[in-house]
Amino acid sequence: xxxxxxxxxPFIGHRLLFAFDAILHVFISHGAAVGGSIILVLSQWxxxxxxxxxxxxxxxxxxxxxxxxxxxVGALTxxxxxxxxxxxxxxxxxxxxxxxFWKWLIEWIVFNVEMxxxxxLFLIWKxxxxxxxxxxxxxxxxVSYAVASWFTMAIITAILGFMMTPxxxxxxxxxxxPDYLASxxxxxxxxxLGFRTFWSIAWAGSMAMVLSYFFTRDDLELRKKAMRLxxxxxxxxxxxxxxxxxxxxxxxxxxxxxxxxxGMVTRRFAGNPEYATYVTVILSALVLLGxxxxxxxxxxxxxxxxxxxLIGSMGLIGGFERVREFVRKPYxxxxxxxxxxxxxxxxxxxxxTGYLKHAAFVPPExxxxxxxxxxxxxxxxxxxxxxxxxxxxxxxSVKARTKGMSEEAIYHRIGSLNSPATPFMPPFxxxxxxxxxxxxYLASLAEQTPANVYKQKLDEVSK
Amino acid sequence: MTDFRIIPGDIxxxxxxxxxxxxxxxxxxxxxxxxxxxxxxxxxxxxxxxxSVYFNSKGHKEKNPIFDRVGYLLTTPVTIxxxxxxxxxxxxxxxxxxxxxPLFYSSSILISPxxxxxxxxxxxAFLLSYLYKYTxxxxxxxxxxxxxxxxxxxxxxxxxxxxFMSNVQLAMTPTTWTYTTNFWDAxxxxxxxxxxxHFYLATFAVTGVFMxxxxxxxxxxxxxxxxxxxxxxxxxxxxxxxIPTALNFFVGPLVLFSFPDYGIEAFFANGYxxxxxxxxxxxxxxxxxxxxxxxxxxxxxxxxxxxxxxxxIAIISMASLRHGMRMGLVKPVLEASHAKTELFQKESMxxxxxxxxxxxxxxxxxTYPGKTMAEKHGCLACHSERVKIVGxxxxxxxxxxxxxxxxxxxxxxxxxxxxxxxxxxPPMPQVPAEDIKVIAEWINxxx
Numbered sequence: 001x002x003x004x005x006x007x008x009x010p011f012i013g014h015r016l017l018f019a020f021d022a023i024l025h026v027f028i029s030h031g032a033a034v035g036g037s038i039i040l041v042l043s044q045w046x047x048x049x050x051x052x053x054x055x056x057x058x059x060x061x062x063x064x065x066x067x068x069x070x071x072x073v074g075a076l077t078x079x080x081x082x083x084x085x086x087x088x089x090x091x092x093x094x095x096x097x098x099x100x101f102w103k104w105l106i107e108w109i110v111f112n113v114e115m116x117x118x119x120x121l122f123l124i125w126k127x128x129x130x131x132x133x134x135x136x137x138x139x140x141x142x143v144s145y146a147v148a149s150w151f152t153m154a155i156i157t158a159i160l161g162f163m164m165t166p167x168x169x170x171x172x173x174x175x176x177x178p179d180y181l182a183s184x185x186x187x188x189x190x191x192x193l194g195f196r197t198f199w200s201i202a203w204a205g206s207m208a209m210v211l212s213y214f215f216t217r218d219d220l221e222l223r224k225k226a227m228r229l230x231x232x233x234x235x236x237x238x239x240x241x242x243x244x245x246x247x248x249x250x251x252x253x254x255x256x257x258x259x260x261x262x263g264m265v266t267r268r269f270a271g272n273p274e275y276a277t278y279v280t281v282i283l284s285a286l287v288l289l290g291x292x293x294x295x296x297x298x299x300x301x302x303x304x305x306x307x308x309x310l311i312g313s314m315g316l317i318g319g320f321e322r323v324r325e326f327v328r329k330p331y332x333x334x335x336x337x338x339x340x341x342x343x344x345x346x347x348x349x350x351x352x353t354g355y356l357k358h359a360a361f362v363p364p365e366x367x368x369x370x371x372x373x374x375x376x377x378x379x380x381x382x383x384x385x386x387x388x389x390x391x392x393x394x395x396x397s398v399k400a401r402t403k404g405m406s407e408e409a410i411y412h413r414i415g416s417l418n419s420p421a422t423p424f425m426p427p428f429x430x431x432x433x434x435x436x437x438x439x440x441y442l443a444s445l446a447e448q449t450p451a452n453v454y455k456q457k458l459d460e461v462s463k
Numbered sequence: 464m465t466d467f468r469i470i471p472g473d474i475x476x477x478x479x480x481x482x483x484x485x486x487x488x489x490x491x492x493x494x495x496x497x498x499x500x501x502x503x504x505x506x507x508x509x510x511x512x513x514x515s516v517y518f519n520s521k522g523h524k525e526k527n528p529i530f531d532r533v534g535y536l537l538t539t540p541v542t543i544x545x546x547x548x549x550x551x552x553x554x555x556x557x558x559x560x561x562x563x564x565p566l567f568y569s570s571s572i573l574i575s576p577x578x579x580x581x582x583x584x585x586x587x588a589f590l591l592s593y594l595y596k597y598t599x600x601x602x603x604x605x606x607x608x609x610x611x612x613x614x615x616x617x618x619x620x621x622x623x624x625x626x627f628m629s630n631v632q633l634a635m636t637p638t639t640w641t642y643t644t645n646f647w648d649a650x651x652x653x654x655x656x657x658x659x660x661h662f663y664l665a666t667f668a669v670t671g672v673f674m675x676x677x678x679x680x681x682x683x684x685x686x687x688x689x690x691x692x693x694x695x696x697x698x699x700x701x702x703x704x705x706i707p708t709a710l711n712f713f714v715g716p717l718v719l720f721s722f723p724d725y726g727i728e729a730f731f732a733n734g735y736x737x738x739x740x741x742x743x744x745x746x747x748x749x750x751x752x753x754x755x756x757x758x759x760x761x762x763x764x765x766x767x768x769x770x771x772x773x774x775x776i777a778i779i780s781m782a783s784l785r786h787g788m789r790m791g792l793v794k795p796v797l798e799a800s801h802a803k804t805e806l807f808q809k810e811s812m813x814x815x816x817x818x819x820x821x822x823x824x825x826x827x828x829x830t831y832p833g834k835t836m837a838e839k840h841g842c843l844a845c846h847s848e849r850v851k852i853v854g855x856x857x858x859x860x861x862x863x864x865x866x867x868x869x870x871x872x873x874x875x876x877x878x879x880x881x882x883x884x885x886x887x888x889p890p891m892p893q894v895p896a897e898d899i900k901v902i903a904e905w906i907n908x909x910x
Contacts, residue, residue, distance in 0.1 A: 003472035004568055007575040021582065071546050072589035079553060080582035086560075087575040090568040094474035097560050101479035108553050115550050119543060174812040176476045258893055267889070343475075349814035358807065360471045361569070363642045404886060409852040412844060419841020420893055 002359040004090045006383045011394030014088045014387065021080040023318055027203075028074035030196065030317070032066040033114075034153050035204025037146035040066070043208075043229060044139050053130050054222045060125055061215045062208055067122050075115070089388065091341035092332045099169070099178045100159050107155040114148035117141055153200070154193055161188040164328045165251055166336065173345055188251040194244035198237045199317065205234035206287065206313050209294055210306040224298040231295030253334060256327035259424055263326030264319065279319070286312030329424035338426035340388045347429050355430035356380060369433040378441025381434055385426075392445060399445045407443035414439055467796050469640045471565040473804040478561060490558055491786065497554035499782045503669060504548035505624075510670020511537045511544065512592060512620055514699065516613035523606045532692040533699075536681065538596040540673065545589060563634065565800045566793050570634035570649075577646040580626045584619055591616030625650055628659050635789045637796045638723055654721035661714045664707035671704030672774055675767045682761070694760050701753055701762075704770075708746055715739075722788060729791030738784045745777035833905020840894045842902065845886075848909060853886050861910040867903035871896050 009017045040059055047055040085093045097104065121141045128134030162169070162183050169183040170176070208230040216223035252260070264276035290309025293301045332339045342350070350358070356367045362380050369377045382390075382398065390398045402410050414435050418427040428435055480486035515537035522530030559567045571578050595613045602609040629649035633639070636654070649655060674696045681693030719739075720727065730736075749770045756762040837843055845853035846860075863881075865873065874894060879887035 003565065005572040007572045009576065068590075068593055072593060073586055075546070076549060076582055076586050076589065079549065079556075080579075082556070083571075083579065083582055086568060087572045087578060090564075090572065091474070094560070094564050094568065095476055097557070098474055098476035098479060101557070101561055102481075104557055105554070108550075108557065111553070112550060115546055119546060173815075174808050176808075178476060180479070345815045346811045348818035349811035352814050353810075358472070360469055361642060404884075405853055408850075412847070412852045416841050416844035419844050420891060421841045421844055421889060423893075 002355060002362075002384055005361040006380075006387075007087045008383055008387050009088075009391070011391055013389070013391040013395045015389060016395055018081075018084050018088055019322075021077050021084050023321060025074060025077035025081055026317060026321060027314065028069050029078055029153070030200040031203045031207045032069040033074055033149045034197070035200035035202070036062075036066040036070070036207070037142065037149050038201050039204045039208050039230065039233060041139075041142055041146050042233065043226075044142055046229065047130065048135060048139060051130055052225075054219065055225060056130050058212060058215055058222060058226060062211050063122065063125065065211055067118060070118065071115070089332060089339075089341050091343075092337055095333060095337060096159060096163070099180065099183050100162070102180070103155050103158065103184060107152050110148050110151045110155075114145060114152060117145040117148060121145055150197065153196060157193045157196055158184050158186065158189045160324070161192050162186045163331075163333050164188060164256065164324070165253065166334050170336065188248060191244055191248035191251055195241065195248045198240040198244060199320075202234045202237035202241065203313050203317060205230045205237070206291065206306075206309050209234070209291070210303075210310055213303055213306055220299045227294045227298035227301075231291050231298075234291050235295065252327060255423065259327040259329065260323065262424070263323040280316070283312045283315040283319070287316070326424065330418055330426040340385050340426050342385070342426065342429050347427065350429045351431065353431075355384070355434055359384065369431075369437045374437045374440050375444055377434070378437035378439070378444075381430065381438045382441055385429065385438075389425075398442055402442050403446065405443070407439050410442050411436060411439035467637060467799065469569075469637065469642075470796060470799045470803055471569050472807060473565050473797075473800045475804055475808050490562055491790075494555055494558040494562065495779070495782050495786050497551055497558070499779055501548060501551035501555055502782075503778070504544040504551060506666040506669035507540055507673050508544040508548050509620055509624075509663075509666045510703070511540045511673070512613075512617045514670065514674070514703075515541060515595075516610060516617050518695075519606075519613060520610045523610065529688060529691040529695060532688045533695050535599055536677070536689075536692055536696075538592075538599070540677065541592055542596060545592060549585070559634075563793060563797070566634045566637060566796065567630075569637075569640070570630050573633060573640070573644045574626070574629050574646040574649055577626055578630060581623055584623055584626075588616050588619035588623070591619065624659060624662060628655055628662065632658060635792050636723060636726075637793065638725075654718070657714060657717045657721050661711060661718050664711045664714060667703045667707040668711070669774075669778075671700045671702070671707070672771060674700030674703060675762070676771060679762075679764055679767050697760060697762060701757060705750060705753060705757075708750060712743070712746075719788075723792065725795075726788060726792035729794070730788050733787060733791060735784055735787045738780055738787070742777050742780045742784065745773050745780070749773045749777070833902045833908075836898050837902045837905070840891070840898065840902075845888070851885075854888055855882055855885060857906045858909045861906050861908075864910075865903070865907075867900045867907075870903040870906065871899045874899050 040063055043055060043059045043062075046052065047059060082093065121138065124134075124141075125138055128138050165186050165188040167182050167186045169179050169186070171179050209227055212223060212226040212230065216226060249257070249260075261273035261276055264279070265273060269275050286308045290301075290305040290312070293305050294309075328334065328339075330338050331344075332341070335344060337343050354368070356362055356369070356377060359367060359380065362384075366373050366377050366380055382392075386398060390396050390401070393399055402413075405413065414428045417425040428438065430438075478487065478490075480490075515534045517534075518530045518537070519534035522528065522532075522534060591612060595609070595616055598609060598612070626646075629646060632652070632655045633644070633649040639652075678693045678696030678698075678700055681689050681696060684690050684693060719730075722730075752766055752770050752773070756766055837846075846855065846857055848857050850856055851859070873881075874891050876890055877888040879885070
């Protein structure tokens with residue numbers, strides 16, 4: 001956006017940089033914290049009920065692993081999502097914070113409770129053995145921890161839901177007046193929360209099964225008990241995941257539904273939406289194969305099946321997050337702000353007065369396009385409007401996308417970015433001169449190979 | 464008149480004050496308090512992790528189990544304060560993000576990608592600190608390796624303030640921004656340097672106070688090694704508090720006078736001078752209290768709690784001074800930013816209303832329904848009537864003599880082999896077949 005400085009992530013691009021942190025966070029927060037705490041409540045309940053010291057000891061080992069993952073990686077990458085979007089799309093996170101400030105503050109307070117409970121739980125667990133009154137306290141702490149971690153997810157899910165289905169959240173555009181309650185109770189909040197809750201539990205179940213495999217190498221009876229328990233949890237979640245998933249999908253805006261298949265298969269295979277079905281079926285089959293074998297034959301099932309179960313789950317989760325991010329395009333906040341930080345309502349004004357004119361961090365000499373500064377102005381426009389999704393030479397590179405196109409062709413293409421050919425792209429924003437400058441810059445990229453630079457210099461010298 | 468070269472715009476949404484007058488001062492108060500909690504945990508994290516490695520290697524070298532125990536005991540506050548420190552950093556981040564949006568976001572981006580170090584560097588340091596803690600007994604006979612793990616983790620923790628300090632210092636001093644300012648520019652400035660020195664010294668002082676309290680509890684332990692470790696903690700705590708605090712009396716003024724002049728003027732004009740006096744008096748009193756019992760290993764509990772209470776007040780006072788200096792520095796640019804944003808919104812809204820009244824005009828004429836349809840579905844982005852743009856011109860397509868049905872099929876499943884040398888066309892399944900037939904008629908009319 002034009003109000004802020006430009007940070008460019010070369011080669012891997014912003015999307016992959018962000019996805020790396022975000023997906024790490026999702027795997028760990030949903031598995032080790034939200035789903036993991038629910039799983040541990042179940043196995044502790046069973047251990048206390050049956051006075052089962054072995055199951056209690058196994059639960060502690062799983063808790064220890066989850067504790068390390070959740071505190072060192074889960075919590076920090078969660079803050080990391082914020083830090084990343086701060087520098088990638090400040091306009092979007094700035095807007096979200098203004099609308100969701102109080103919910104975020106409450107989330108932070110609950111997050112505090114969650115962390116304190118986890119640290120406390122972890123420090124006292126071993127001090128109280130089964131059958132002592134202290135164990136009841138440990139169990140109560142564990143239940144509170146599970147409720148707190150679920151609650152933090154519930155609030156963050158509201159924000160994610162808001163980004164795709166904001167509902168009637170803006171009472172008036174100028175002066176801006178948000179409806180804080182409507183933004184919270186947006187249409188996709190409950191279904192997406194249900195969807196996330198159940199797949200978190202299932203995912204934690206698969207993690208617990210693989211961990212149990214390692215922790216029960218010399219106790220096959222305990223392994224059988226653990227696999228039966230966690231396997232039943234995983235399999236039992238599946239109908240709920242499907243039901244909530246369908247309800248969630250029904251809340252998608254129409255345009256988002258139309259992008260669904262492309263979101264699943266990426267643009268390269270846009271002509272083969274059936275690939276999405278194949279991949280989903282294969283990944284689900286991997287999960288089911290692992291889960292069912294571990295459930296029915298806990299003593300014989302090899303580790304290999306557990307690993308493919310994890311891979312299948314991670315594929316499905318990663319795929320879901322990708323699709324959710326993709327179908328929201330061209331917006332970052334639906335109907336309010338485009339993915340590149342331009343507010344929809346500002347487009348006519350920017351088209352009239354120019355985009356660069358308002359760019360605070362572009363030196364004044366480049367805010368008006370002239371014959372001399374055309375290429376540099378074009379580069380600034382690329383950096384401010386395109387680099388959210390594109391790179392110059394790397395992933396989704398503009399150089400590859402404009403290969404073989406003349407400057408005129410690029411100019412035409414820029415004019416209809418948000419067209420049915422590429423409905424997921426925001427429109428170009430700016431004056432006709434700026435559009436020409438961007439076209440000139442993009443066309444120049446093809447010529448700027450090292451060999452060409454030397455050839456040009458050679459031409460100049462020969463003259 | 465101070466020169467602000469760059470004035471970023473603000474987020475055009477209201478502060479979430481819920482219409483309550485006192486909410487904005489409350490936000491500032493909450494920011495100070497949450498930040499103090501955050502920084503105290505961070506101080507203990509940095510100080511205790513370093514002390515733990517120090518006593519670990521001292522115990523190893525001198526074959527002294529008491530020092531080894533001190534090192535081990537210190538890993539518990541490290542675990543707690545690394546978690547709580549990160550957690551209590553979130554609230555200040557949340558508040559700074561709404562109160563100082565244009566400044567803090569801009570400085571974060573200017574020092575990127577290094578700003579991301581506070582995540583990735585932190586994750587690695589965290590994992591190393593857990594590894595260090597939970598291998599204390601398993602690596603008992605491989606101490607060199609164990610100490611090495613500790614040293615790497617501590618070194619990594621000590622690099623995190625570099626990213627933080629450059630960011631906050633840059634956010635506070637918008638007069639220093641240029642179009643090319645980067646992380647190293649911000650880090651290698653005298654003002655950032657003095658603040659870092661002040662911060663690291665304060666880290667040892669705060670850890671010193673923490674050790675006094677921790678040592679006080681351990682001295683009561685029934686376990687003899689723990690009791691001895693408590694005495695070591697008490698002795699170390701005194702030294703760690705006294706020396707850095709004394710040094711900071713000299714570093715403090717260097718920090719104060721390295722800010723831009725207009726900030727210092729606002730600082731004194733707003734009466735913060737008395738805050739400095741208060742902080743200095745409190746710190747001197749704490750020093751006096753400790754010096755009285757400097758050679759007494761059984762320092763009375765009351766003395767310890769007095770030092771804690773006095774220092775907590777001193778730190779809150781210092782944090783308020785810091786916030787006051789910051790607000791004085793950023794106020795002119797924040798006001799300009801708000802005014803700029805309001806003007807932009809007003810003009811943008813006028814253009815938006817105007818655009819709503821105008822019907823959408825097609826650039827290439829409206830004579831043929833097929834052409835309008837092609838425009839509507841975005842075909843003209845890549846195809847034109849006569850000229851090759853991205854795809855072939857419609858006249859060239861017409862020359863191939865496809866039937867409308869064939870064209871429908873080709874739109875749904877393009878065959879790039881038919882057009883070598885062109886960019887392959889993506890399938891367009893979203894265009895209804897009836898519309899394509901209308902477009903096809905127009906294409907074929909161009910023959």
